[in-house]
Amino acid sequence: MNSVMADCRKYSKNKYFMNHNSKNGYLLLIIIYTMALIFESHGTTLGMELNNANCLDALTCTKCTIKTQCAWSLEHQLCVDNTQFNLSNLTIFSKEKCPRFSVVTKYKYNNTINHLDYIVKVSNDHVNFMNYLKTSKIFFCNSTKIDVYTKTITSDEIICSANILTIYFKSKSVQSFTAFIYIQFNKVLLRLDNVADHYVTFYEHECAEGKKDENCAACTWEDHGFAHYIRLCSSGNSCEGRNELYLFHNDIGESYYSHTRKVEDQCAEINVTAVDPLSGTTAGGTTITITVKNHLIFADNRTVIVTVAGMLCAKPWTSGPETITCSTTPPPKDTYEVPSGPVLIKYTSHERELIIESSQIFQYYVDNITGGASRPVMNGGIYYIIIMIQFAFFAFYTEML
Numbered sequence: 001m002n003s004v005m006a007d008c009r010k011y012s013k014n015k016y017f018m019n020h021n022s023k024n025g026y027l028l029l030i031i032i033y034t035m036a037l038i039f040e041s042h043g044t045t046l047g048m049e050l051n052n053a054n055c056l057d058a059l060t061c062t063k064c065t066i067k068t069q070c071a072w073s074l075e076h077q078l079c080v081d082n083t084q085f086n087l088s089n090l091t092i093f094s095k096e097k098c099p100r101f102s103v104v105t106k107y108k109y110n111n112t113i114n115h116l117d118y119i120v121k122v123s124n125d126h127v128n129f130m131n132y133l134k135t136s137k138i139f140f141c142n143s144t145k146i147d148v149y150t151k152t153i154t155s156d157e158i159i160c161s162a163n164i165l166t167i168y169f170k171s172k173s174v175q176s177f178t179a180f181i182y183i184q185f186n187k188v189l190l191r192l193d194n195v196a197d198h199y200v201t202f203y204e205h206e207c208a209e210g211k212k213d214e215n216c217a218a219c220t221w222e223d224h225g226f227a228h229y230i231r232l233c234s235s236g237n238s239c240e241g242r243n244e245l246y247l248f249h250n251d252i253g254e255s256y257y258s259h260t261r262k263v264e265d266q267c268a269e270i271n272v273t274a275v276d277p278l279s280g281t282t283a284g285g286t287t288i289t290i291t292v293k294n295h296l297i298f299a300d301n302r303t304v305i306v307t308v309a310g311m312l313c314a315k316p317w318t319s320g321p322e323t324i325t326c327s328t329t330p331p332p333k334d335t336y337e338v339p340s341g342p343v344l345i346k347y348t349s350h351e352r353e354l355i356i357e358s359s360q361i362f363q364y365y366v367d368n369i370t371g372g373a374s375r376p377v378m379n380g381g382i383y384y385i386i387i388m389i390q391f392a393f394f395a396f397y398t399e400m401l
Contacts (some may be wrong), residue, residue, distance in 0.1 A: 048110060056255045059222045059251070060191050061098035072098065074129050077191045077251070085219040090127055100124045101190070103197035103323065109206045113163050118148070118181055118200060119160040121193070130155055136185040145179040145257045158183060162200075169204040176200045176240035179232075180247065189253050195220035195227040205238035216371040217294040219267035226250055230261055230270065232354065234300035242300060244352050262355040269294055272358035273322075275343050280308075281367035282338065284330035288313065290343055292359070295322045298347040298354060305348065309341040309362045331364065 056079060058064035062078035071082035074090040082093060092098050100123045108115040118141070122130055122217040133139060133282050134153055141148040141160030152159040162194045165178065178201045183190040192198060196218060203212075215236035220229050228248040234240040249255040273291045280286030288308065292298070299318060306313040306326050313326035324345065343358040 035194050038194060055081055056225075057223075059225070059227060061092055062095045062193065063222075065092055065098060074099070074132070075186075075188070077188050083368075090129065091130060097126050099129050099193045101197075102194070103192065107202055107203075107206065113165055114204075115164060116162045116164075116202065117151070117202065118160040118162065120160075120183065120190075121132060122156050122158070125156070129341065133158075133185055138187065139183075139185045141181065141183055143179050143181045144253070146181075148181055152387075158252050164202045175204050178245055178247070178251055181248070182253045184253060187252075189251050190253075195222065195229055195240070196231075198227070198249065199229050199231075199245075201240065203239050211237075215297055217269040217297050219263055219270040221266035228261075230263065230354070232270075232297055233306055234297045236300075244349070244354070246352060246354075247351045259351070260353045260355070262357060264357045266268050267361040270298075270354075270356060272343060272345065272356055272360065275358055275360040275362060278360060279363045279365055280328045281368065282330055282364045283367060284311075286301065286328040288326060288328065288343075288362070289319060290324045290326075291322050292324060292356060293322060293346060296323065302347040302349045305346040307344045307346075309339040309343075309364060311339060311364075313343075328364075338366065356387065 010223075024225070055064065055067060058067065058070065058072075058079040061074075063281035064070050064072040068077075069082060070079050071076075071087060072092040073080055073087070074092065075088060080087070080091075083089075090222060103120050106117040106119065130153075133299075139150070139153070141150045141158075143162070146164065148160050148161050148162045150158075151161045160181065160183070162179070162181070164187040168177065169175065178199055180198055181200055182198055203213070216231060216233040218229070218231040222228065226248045227250075230246055232244045233240055233242060237243070246258040246261040247255060247257065250324065264274040265271060271293045273293055275291075276289050277286070280288065290306065304316050304318075304324065306316045306324060308326075308328055311329050311331055314329055316324050316326040319325040340361055343360065343362060345356045347354045347356075
C-alpha cells in the first residue's frame with residue numbers, strides 16, 4: 001500500500017512537472033507568435049526609420065547618393081530616404097548628378113588691411129540649383145569670427161569678401177588667423193564637397209601658395225552631424241610657424257574649437273600606417289616600432305606618450321622620420337583577460353593634445369618559457385565559457401531542488 005501511494009505521489013509529481021513544462025512551451029509559442037505579429041505590422045515603418053537614419057549620416061551629396069536607399073535634397077542640404085513621396089525636383093538620386101562645389105581664395109595685402117575674396121565655384125548643376133539660390137529669400141555669406149559679405153552670385157560662382165586689419169596680428173602676437181566661413185540660404189547651410197574649404201587662413205604677410213602647406217598636415221571627416229577639421233604645422237612652416245587647429249561645425253553654421261582631438265584612421269596625413277610586431281608576451285619588454293605619417297610635424301615641441309592595448313609603452317623615442325620605438329610593459333597582476341587593442345599615440349603641448357589611434361590591433365600573449373604562465377591572466381573566451389558552465393550548473397541544481 002505504501003509502495004503504491006509512493007508511486008502515485010511520484011507520478012503526480014512527474015505529471016506536475018510535465019504540465020508545468022507544457023505551460024512554459026505554450027507560453028513561449030504565444031510570445032513568439034505575438035512578436036511575429038508585432039514585427040509584421042511595424043516592419044515596414046521600422047525599415048523606413050532605419051533607412052532614414054542611415055541616410056542622415058551622409059553630409060554631402062556624393063556621400064549620400066552612393067547609398068541605394070538615399071537621395072540628396074538640395075533645398076534642405078540633407079540626405080533622405082528616397083522612397084518618400086514629397087521629394088521635389090531639386091532632389092538628386094545619383095552621384096553623377098550632384099552639383100560640385102570647390103573654393104578658390106584670392107588675397108590682397110597692404111599696410112593696413114588684408115582682403116580676401118572667397119569664391120565658391122559651382123559645376124555639374126543639372127537641376128539649375130544656382131537659379132534657386134539666386135531667388136532664395138534669405139541668402140548670405142557668414143562667419144562666426146569675422147565680418148563677411150556677399151559680393152556677387154552668378155550662374156556658376158558665389159563670391160564672398162572679408163577684411164582683416166593687419167594690426168590684429170600684432171595685437172594677438174600671431175602670424176596667421178583661421179576663420180570658419182559658410183554660405184546660408186533659407187536658414188540652410190550650403191554643404192561644400194571638402195570640409196576644409198569652410199576654413200580660410202589669413203596671413204600677416206603675403207605667403208606664396210606653395211609654402212602655405214609646407215611642413216603641415218590636415219585631416220577632415222564627418223560624423224554625428226558634425227564636420228571636423230584638424231590642421232597642424234611645425235615650426236618649419238614659413239607662413240604661420242608652429243600652429244595647431246582643432247575645429248568642427250554643425251549644419252546651422254555654429255563652429256567650435258577643441259583642446260583635445262582623437263583621430264581614428266580617418267585621414268591619410270594623420271594616421272598610424274604600421275605596427276611591428278603585432279603581438280608580445282604578458283611579461284612585457286617587447287620592442288615595437290610604430291610608423292606614423294608626418295610624425296615629425298606632430299612631435300615638434302610636444303611630449304609623446306604611447307599606449308599599447310591599454311598598457312603604457314615605455315621610453316618612446318623617435319627612431320626615424322616617421323617611426324617611434326618603445327618597449328611594452330606587463331599588464332597588472334590581477335588581470336584575468338589577455339589584453340588586446342589598438343596603439344594610441346598622444347602628442348601633448350601646453351595648449352592642446354592630439355591622439356592618433358591605430359587600426360592595427362596589438363595582442364598580448366602568455367609566454368610559458370619566460371614565466372608568464374604564473375600570472376593569473378586568462379584568455380577571455382575560455383574565461384567566458386567557464387562562467388557560462390558555472391551558471392548552467394547552478395541553474396540545473398536549482399531546478400532539481
